[in-house]
Amino acid sequence: MYVAVKGGERAIDNAHALLAERRRGNRDVAELTVEQIRNQLPLAVDRVMTEGSVYDPELAALALKQASGDAVEAIFLLRAYRTTLPRFGYSEPLNTETMQIERRISGTFKDLPGGQTLGATYDYTHRLLDFALLAEGETPPSLETDSAPLEPCPRVLELLNSEGLIEQSPKNDERPRDITREPVDYPAERAVRLQNLVRGDEGFLLSLSYASMRGYGDSHPFAGEIRSGQVTVELVPEELGFPVVIGEIVLTECEMVNQFHGSKTEPPQFTRGYGVSFGYNERKAMTVALMERALRADELGEAVNFPTQDQEFVLSHTDCVSANGFVSHLKLPHYVDFQSELEMIRRLRREAGKQENNAPASAVEEKTV
């Protein structure tokens, strides 16, 4: 139960002013621009775009600045802004096979058409703090380039497909349900699960993926392919009737390969889990792929023994805006709620005290709190 409480207006105004001052920090230090955040904290920007579910690096950078770098608050801001914009239809399904590759690796095949391309990665860094970055001034790294054209990079898992050793992704052109327009019903179809996971909280999905590999699930996959790069976005305007390019976005895509022991109708083969994220967020794409596969247990006739395989448990708790909202609501006044509980505890103790007083063996004296 909530009651309206007045009198906080001045305090709130001043709290907002104080927040703005703290966000700005020491005024002897130059102010951070949105453009600097966008350029120099791109992975934070990518996370806000992915979970905010809006691809717009400038808006995500602005949200980060406004939220003092708090990713969950920034995601909330972007989600809120999103609701003010009209929707101009749907893009054509993105063709990630023709992605302009900036990174492409496989954990399943060493030699593969198109090769293994590392791109800009933290993977082989030593994780030693680089005190050169602490010092002012910069020395641009000497960058080697190789102007030979990149070879086409076909999907790695298609290599297994030629032998029929991996399941095919079912393909139809049904309009996928949109969870921002229709509520989720369980069991949810694959398109709905994937949309939910892509905008889900990275930390939550990372931990669930970890759990599902450590034994609280039945999953220890291979990273069949991870690729990042520029993907062309096209849509078909009604007045033109043909697809037009509207620009490029950066995507990271991951396909996991799991073993599958077969069923009455299917021979033993590999199955897939698919994940994607905006920007260069590889960890997120991998966790989406892991959880996407874990949630297929039911569909593939595997035993659902763990929460990591339970659609309703996972999908209804992925959203950081919902989760944050529900936890944060505890900060709202619950004065009346709490008064009633306080009253009840006092009453119970009074009654318990009376019984003890009535009992001849009891010598405990109780005072009302």
Added chain:
Amino acid sequence: MSASTAPVETAARQHWMAVLARADSAQLDTRWQALNLQPEYQFIRQPEIGLTMLRGRVGGSGSPFNMGEMTLTRCALRLTCGTLGVAYIAGRNKQHALTAALVDALLQDGSYHDRLQSELIEPLAAIYKKNCAARDAKTRATQVQFFTMVRGED
């Protein structure tokens, strides 16, 4: 297509619309200003900012799913001769969408086509290509060249 305009080949229009969409807003504006064209037009749709839902495919090639949205600006206008120009541009730059719609309309007009093609579309396409090649060259330098260490006697 409007009656006053010669039919334009779809592939050609798709090409210039893609170049206009991919162009850097500032570079497009500079080149457009330099052309010093002031065509008269009427808005059919004022430049407006919205979202489009991006669709991906499960497994990259399977059934479609909704991935998340992106910002998009669109504009449609009609020149006094009747030609319709439209633009759909990623991001939130209304001026970019307006200029692109104007250029799209004028490119359908035989008397402006060649000049716009050579002074605007071709240079912008070249810049895009150069940027892609530069990115590719950096990427390619990070490609792993495996060699196998021979071990044992065999």
Added chain:
Amino acid sequence: MTSLQTLSSQASSLKTVDASLLIAGFENPVAQCQQAFRQLLSATSEPGTLQTMVATDAQPAGLNTASWSLALSLFDADCTVWLSPVLAAQPALVSNLLFHCQTRLVEHADEADFALCNADELDTLQPFSFGSAEYPATSTSLILQVPALSDECSLSAGSGWTLTGPGIKFSRHLCVAGLQDSLQQELIHSRNRFPCGIDCFFTCDHTLVALPRSTQLSIDQPIDQPTDQHSAQES
């Protein structure tokens, strides 16, 4: 649910756009859509009152000003629209709906979130969706273009109604010209199906009147009834 339609039907709907027929939409889309929506809210919350809708310079042939304003403010890529045969045969109307609203046009009226129709074309509500007990809001909203509308019983060929129900203090008069008798009977009897039902929006020129499913209507008797004078004088 309408979601399981094929992707291809969205790009190439029933009809295609003829670019030469496109006309300008709202000059200031955000403000004017909000204004139109506000007028729609007023119309629906006070059933039977006449609202003069925000207008564009021109509207596509086949639509009156109020219908076009409703279309521009309500229709989008996520809703389905059914057009009556006469309206569906108007290329300018179809082109501008597809262009400005990205509406998905449907062939079957029961799949439609909105139906646009002329009064003389409609003799029954049966083809439309009345919604389900679980989701009554999924019913079709009917926008019906009529030859005349009045809140006084002065139209010679009109259906004179007395309206009562939510949003009406006592009762209100409404006169809608051009409705077929069978449709009128169905409108009256369909009230029994509440919460399922069809929300109707009558449009004529710039004027909009709403008749939500919650409003009871009876055909006017010659005897004077206490009326809500204040709103009857609104125009």
